[in-house]
Amino acid sequence: MTVTDPALGDARETAAPGVATRILRSPSLRLIVRRLLAAIPIIIGVSLLTFIVLSLIPGNAAQLLLGPEATPEQVEAMTRQMGLDQPPVQRYLDWLGGALTGDLGTSLVSQQPVTSELGVRLGVTGELVGLAFLMSLGFAIPVALLAAYRPNRLFDRVSMLVSITGLAVANYVIALLLVLVFAVQFTFFPAIGYVPLSQGLGENLRSMLLPAVSIAFPLFCFYTRFLRGDLVDQLQGEDYITTARAKGIGPWQVLLRHAFRNSSFGLLTVVGLNLGTLIGATVIIEQIFALPGIGQLMLQAINTRDFVVVQACVVVFAVVAVLANLVTDLLYAVLDPRIRYGNR
Amino acid sequence: MSIEEMAERTAIVADGGGQPLLEVEDLRVRFESRGRRVNAVNGLSYRLYEGRMLAIIGESGSGKSVSSRALMGLLPGSARISGSARFQGRQLLGLPDREMRRHRGADIAMVFQDPARSLNPTMRIGAQITEAVRAHGDVDKRAAYERAMELLQLVRLPAPERRFHEYPHQLSGGMRQRVMIAIALAADPKLLIADEATTALDVTTQAQIMELLLELQERLGMAIILISHDLGLAATYAHDVIVMYAGRAVEYAPASTLFAAVRMPYTEALLGAIPRLERPPHSPLPVTPGQPPDLTALPAGCPFEPRCPRAQDDCRTEAPPFTEHEPGHWWACYHPCEGSSS
Amino acid sequence: MAIVEASASPALLEEAGQGRVRGWLRHLELAFPIGLLTLIIGACFFWPMIAAVPQPVGGDVLESNLPAFSPGHLLGTDPNGNDVFSRILYGGRSSLVVGVAVNVLGLLVGGTLGAVSAYAGGKIDAVIMRLLDVLIAFPSLVLTLAVAQSLGPSQLNTIFALAFFSVPAFARVSRAATLRLREQPFMMAAQLCGTSTWRMLFRHIAPNITPQLVTFSMLGMGIIIVIEGALSFLGLGIPPPAPSWGNMISQGQQALSATPMLVVWPCVVLFLTVLAFNLLGETLRGRWSGR
Numbered sequence: 005m006t007v008t009d010p011a012l013g014d015a016r017e018t019a020a021p022g023v024a025t026r027i028l029r030s031p032s033l034r035l036i037v038r039r040l041l042a043a044i045p046i047i048i049g050v051s052l053l054t055f056i057v058l059s060l061i062p063g064n065a066a067q068l069l070l071g072p073e074a075t076p077e078q079v080e081a082m083t084r085q086m087g088l089d090q091p092p093v094q095r096y097l098d099w100l101g102g103a104l105t106g107d108l109g110t111s112l113v114s115q116q117p118v119t120s121e122l123g124v125r126l127g128v129t130g131e132l133v134g135l136a137f138l139m140s141l142g143f144a145i146p147v148a149l150l151a152a153y154r155p156n157r158l159f160d161r162v163s164m165l166v167s168i169t170g171l172a173v174a175n176y177v178i179a180l181l182l183v184l185v186f187a188v189q190f191t192f193f194p195a196i197g198y199v200p201l202s203q204g205l206g207e208n209l210r211s212m213l214l215p216a217v218s219i220a221f222p223l224f225c226f227y228t229r230f231l232r233g234d235l236v237d238q239l240q241g242e243d244y245i246t247t248a249r250a251k252g253i254g255p256w257q258v259l260l261r262h263a264f265r266n267s268s269f270g271l272l273t274v275v276g277l278n279l280g281t282l283i284g285a286t287v288i289i290e291q292i293f294a295l296p297g298i299g300q301l302m303l304q305a306i307n308t309r310d311f312v313v314v315q316a317c318v319v320v321f322a323v324v325a326v327l328a329n330l331v332t333d334l335l336y337a338v339l340d341p342r343i344r345y346g347n348r
Numbered sequence: 349m350s351i352e353e354m355a356e357r358t359a360i361v362a363d364g365g366g367q368p369l370l371e372v373e374d375l376r377v378r379f380e381s382r383g384r385r386v387n388a389v390n391g392l393s394y395r396l397y398e399g400r401m402l403a404i405i406g407e408s409g410s411g412k413s414v415s416s417r418a419l420m421g422l423l424p425g426s427a428r429i430s431g432s433a434r435f436q437g438r439q440l441l442g443l444p445d446r447e448m449r450r451h452r453g454a455d456i457a458m459v460f461q462d463p464a465r466s467l468n469p470t471m472r473i474g475a476q477i478t479e480a481v482r483a484h485g486d487v488d489k490r491a492a493y494e495r496a497m498e499l500l501q502l503v504r505l506p507a508p509e510r511r512f513h514e515y516p517h518q519l520s521g522g523m524r525q526r527v528m529i530a531i532a533l534a535a536d537p538k539l540l541i542a543d544e545a546t547t548a549l550d551v552t553t554q555a556q557i558m559e560l561l562l563e564l565q566e567r568l569g570m571a572i573i574l575i576s577h578d579l580g581l582a583a584t585y586a587h588d589v590i591v592m593y594a595g596r597a598v599e600y601a602p603a604s605t606l607f608a609a610v611r612m613p614y615t616e617a618l619l620g621a622i623p624r625l626e627r628p629p630h631s632p633l634p635v636t637p638g639q640p641p642d643l644t645a646l647p648a649g650c651p652f653e654p655r656c657p658r659a660q661d662d663c664r665t666e667a668p669p670f671t672e673h674e675p676g677h678w679w680a681c682y683h684p685c686e687g688s689s690s
Numbered sequence: 691m692a693i694v695e696a697s698a699s700p701a702l703l704e705e706a707g708q709g710r711v712r713g714w715l716r717h718l719e720l721a722f723p724i725g726l727l728t729l730i731i732g733a734c735f736f737w738p739m740i741a742a743v744p745q746p747v748g749g750d751v752l753e754s755n756l757p758a759f760s761p762g763h764l765l766g767t768d769p770n771g772n773d774v775f776s777r778i779l780y781g782g783r784s785s786l787v788v789g790v791a792v793n794v795l796g797l798l799v800g801g802t803l804g805a806v807s808a809y810a811g812g813k814i815d816a817v818i819m820r821l822l823d824v825l826i827a828f829p830s831l832v833l834t835l836a837v838a839q840s841l842g843p844s845q846l847n848t849i850f851a852l853a854f855f856s857v858p859a860f861a862r863v864s865r866a867a868t869l870r871l872r873e874q875p876f877m878m879a880a881q882l883c884g885t886s887t888w889r890m891l892f893r894h895i896a897p898n899i900t901p902q903l904v905t906f907s908m909l910g911m912g913i914i915i916v917i918e919g920a921l922s923f924l925g926l927g928i929p930p931p932a933p934s935w936g937n938m939i940s941q942g943q944q945a946l947s948a949t950p951m952l953v954v955w956p957c958v959v960l961f962l963t964v965l966a967f968n969l970l971g972e973t974l975r976g977r978w979s980g981r
Contacts, residue, residue, distance in 0.1 A: 244469070341470060
């Protein structure tokens with residue numbers, strides 16, 4: 005995540021000729037532009053790769069759609085209607101052109117525009133992921149701080165044992181165990197199904213809690229370990245911690261104002277990288293809890309061979325992953341003064 | 349600073365009179381981990397009077413830095429500390445952290461070696477100073493700002509209003525060390541420990557920082573402990589000098605006495621390692637042969653014996669006691685130098 | 691680290707030791723995961739050879755859903771009358787084979803790619819890294835599907851699909867390690883001696899980055915076994931009736947309230963296996979980094 009570029013160095017000497025010029029020449033803005041430009045080939049690459057992979061699958065999608073009883077004429081008409089008679093390069097460019105204007109095509113199965121379907125689904129997945137992040141960080145930060153406050157004491161050892169054990173539990177295993185305990189044995193929560201926000205926040209959260217916990221628990225374990233390790237490394241190895249202690253300020257102030265402040269940059273990076281992989285984790289969790297999110301949509305589309313929808317979902321996943329990395333880098337650049345001022 | 353000036357300085361603050369500011373007796377620090385034992389400090393004693401500058405000189409691993417951190421309670425949990433260290437008559441060792449904190453910064457402050465690493469890279473200079481100001485006493489934001497400005501002017505940082513809002517990496521090494529000194533002075537300490545405070549700086553900046561410390565010492569009447577591996581620095585600036593080896597003091601005297609007649613072969617070896625203009629060009633620097641002692645297993649005899657040119661059989665059987673052989677001049681050696689070096 | 695300048699490493703000073711208990715714990719943190727893995731691997735691969743274990747497939751439907759500790763069926767049977775214990779052993783075989791194969795592929799291909807990329811630098815490095823970025827952002831699920839659809843779902847195809855996941859990860863680790871290595875003086879010395887590129891890669895870089903890659907592959911084993919389970923769970927991995935831990939969990943889920951143990955058993959072995967690999971990886975990482 006180091007964004008050191010000699011080209012950014014000269015920004016320091018920049019005088020202040022005017023607000024507009026200053027914003028245009030600010031290292032942060034140049035960084036944003038540079039990173040945005042770097043993200044485009046990755047997203048195009050992913051969409052192209054998906055396209056190639058999907059077109060390698062044998063069998064005619066029109067044939068699959070119409071079923072074995074369809075006459076060759078019907079299949080041919082369908083093929084033409086779906087645009088599958090075009091050469092692959094042409095089809096990809098058509099798709100890309102549409103995608104750039106916000107049109108990701110029409111579902112082969114439902115005949116609905118994919119974009120509108122994705123919008124609704126993205127909301128559900130977004131809520132799931134957002135809740136999972138809130139929960140995992142909300143618990144991991146205080147636990148890690150308490151553990152690092154007195155390293156190798158009882159609380160630290162117990163929390164480290166819990167987190168390394170918890171890291172070994174797959175999220176679908178947690179999901180099934182949660183369903184088994186809370187939805188089957190005691191019926192506290194609905195086992196499966198989604199209640200939209202329009203039917204009340206309480207009900208909505210009740211239906212989202214178990215899936216969110218399934219995703220959040222491994223994350224919680226990971227963040228706790230990461231943050232605790234980073235805090236302890238700093239407390240034991242960094243000179244500015246000694247300086248802070250030599251000032252005579254209290255241990256909590258040292259931990260929060262000095263160590264945690266610096267660790268939060270590392271944590272931010274990890275969270276950003278996680279968001280990319282997390283979106284994959286939603287596929288299986290949405291499947292288990294029957295949540296109408298984008299992961300479930302992709303799995304359904306895979307099973308019904310609705311490749312237009314698959315393609316769209318893959319691109320959305322890729323965009324989210326790439327954007328998450330981008331936003332992480334940029335937040336880093338805004339928050340960390342060493343990068344903000346263009347040198348270190 | 350010439351020798352005469354130095355002698356004058358020494359004369360003015362001759363004995364400090366009365367009670368010492370800091371009295372360290374038989375200080376021992378041991379680190380224990382995984383069954384290994386590192387004896388970092390092995391019975392160090394000295395007195396420091398108000399307004400004096402004491403230089404503690406030694407190689408890496410001689411215990412000079414560990415001993416001063418022990419005073420402030422800044423050692424990691426694996427350190428086992430024994431002995432006594434009284435500051436204005438009050439025992440510092442063994443204080444719970446809550447009480448130790450009252451002394452840190454307010455009574456004893458510290459400046460570290462590498463100003464690039466000892467300032468928090470993600471906090472503005474101003475915030476790091478005001479934090480030190482507000483650590484002792486109830487000071488509001490405005491007053492803390494005023495005090496920070498005063499401190500930055502005191503350490504001669506150019507353009508303090510601008511620097512207040514900048515980050516450490518935007519400052520040069522010398523400026524960062526000035527900021528570190530400002531932080532150390534925030535609560536008017538009576539003792540400033542400069543732990544290799546000029547080692548990471550270039551020679552010109554080093555001299556500037558040392559002059560600043562001297563000036564501040566006179567203005568504020570602080571005592572200073574100068575921790576360094578550089579005997580030349582001690583000769584130029586300090587009133588008193590302790591030379592440490594393997595966690596022990598091996599020679600202790602007022603600077604003028606010491607450099608007039610070095611007794612300890614180790615001190616002489618250190619002096620010999622300083623390049624001098626008087627030597628003929630291209631003559632090799634004398635190098636002390638051998639390794640610093642293994643602190644996990646110290647010998648029964650003198651720890652410097654394996655490297656000592658004057659070693660004899662008796663050095664191997666028992667460590668020479670550290671005693672006052674001449675008025676004000678202490679050393680730990682059976683076969684001291686004749687005292688005509690330098 | 692400047693806190694303590696005694697001639698000891700920082701690690702030596704980092705915490706209070708408790709002598710014998712610590713030494714004992716130090717052995718345990720290596721012995722426990724290795725013991726657990728030996729047990730699991732040994733059971734999966736050798737238990738069916740030395741003891742009579744029912745076949746994992748083709749069970750008698752009349753013997754379906756037997757409880758645990760039934761005669762002849764240690765952990766009972768599933769709805770198809772197949773022995774659960776046997777399915778766990780045979781399922782473990784496929785999970786472990788997939789895990790090892792995917793990690794070996796990742797280590798060899800990804801490790802080489804990363805080292806070459808870092809060593810070559812410049813344009814080559816940039817191109818390789820961009821390609822890997824694309825692979826990382828590409829969901830393995832889709833690739834698995836495509837492979838499964840075109841070649842039919844099988845163990846081999848699962849390995850192939852998951853390798854696309856492990857190769858970029860190993861390449862990144864290897865690249866980072868090589869970049870650090872390049873700054874070492876001995877690398878410069880070797881280069882100045884006119885050592886050939888291949889010799890540099892195999893004699894100087896490879897031996898130095900291998901420990902890190904092997905350590906990473908321990909953590910990678912855990913990750914791949916979990917993902918393989920997920921794929922099988924979604925019906926995209928090892929196809930039933932052949933057993934795998936993932937598809938056992940998936941089948942058991944359909945009757946979660948009636949026969950929860952059908953889900954619990956494979957979950958427990960999955961957990962223990964991943965835990966053992968994670969612990970081993972953590973310990974190795976700690977040891978290599980000089981604790």
